[in-house]
Amino acid sequence: MNRIVKMRKFVPMEFLSKQRYDEIATELDYLINVVYPEVRENVAETSAQGDRSENAGYREARRRQAKTISRIRFLQKVLENSRVIDPAALPKDRVCLLSHVEFTNLATGTRMKFEIVSPHEMNLEAGKISLKSPIGAALMGKKVGEIAEAQTPSGVLRLRVDSITLY
Numbered sequence: 560m561n562r563i564v565k566m567r568k569f570v571p572m573e574f575l576s577k578q579r580y581d582e583i584a585t586e587l588d589y590l591i592n593v594v595y596p597e598v599r600e601n602v603a604e605t606s607a608q609g610d611r612s613e614n615a616g617y618r619e620a621r622r623r624q625a626k627t628i629s630r631i632r633f634l635q636k637v638l639e640n641s642r643v644i645d646p647a648a649l650p651k652d653r654v655c656l657l658s659h660v661e662f663t664n665l666a667t668g669t670r671m672k673f674e675i676v677s678p679h680e681m682n683l684e685a686g687k688i689s690l691k692s693p694i695g696a697a698l699m700g701k702k703v704g705e706i707a708e709a710q711t712p713s714g715v716l717r718l719r720v721d722s723i724t725l726y
Contacts, residue, residue, distance in 0.1 A: 572641070572642060573642075574641065574642055575642070575644065575677050575680065576644065577643050579676075583637055587634040590627060591631060594627055598620065598624045598627050604620075637679060644657060646726070654675060654701045655700070657674065657725060657726070658724070659725070660672065660675060660720060660722070661723075662707070662718045673688045674686055675688060675690050675699070677690065678690075678691050693709045697709035697716075702723075703722060704719070706719050
């Protein structure tokens with residue numbers, strides 16, 4: 560018998576810190592319970608103002624509604640495909656997710672310190688780099704004293720791991 564099997568799209572699992580998971584859940588709750596009702600009401604009000612084809616307020620309200628729905632769906636997918644990582648279960652002697660890593664660029668002697676986080680938590684100003692970034696990916700699994708080679712757009716960076724801490 561010939562059966563057609565519908566393949567589901569593979570969605571990779573993301574690991575988040577408890578703090579980031581809670582921030583996303585809070586934003587989602589706010590969008591669903593505060594922002595979306597306001598947007599829906601605004602669409603209804605501008606729709607009642609007459610001809611929609613020449614109503615700039617209505618078009619703008621619909622655009623905002625679409626952006627809000629899109630953001631809600633995105634956050635729902637993030638939470639659906641995420642798990643909170645338990646810091647106690649992570650290795651303390653190797654660079655891993657949630658590690659605070661201090662390393663030296665061997666070409667320049669520059670010392671840097673970053674926390675390795677999921678892409679949803681990345682924030683360079685706060686010192687958080689994604690484990691999927693060239694530097695984050697190169698550092699993953701390294702121990703203190705080991706050299707990582709990061710393929711970046713500006714060339715290969717040789718980085719020596721100086722210290723690893725897990726908070």
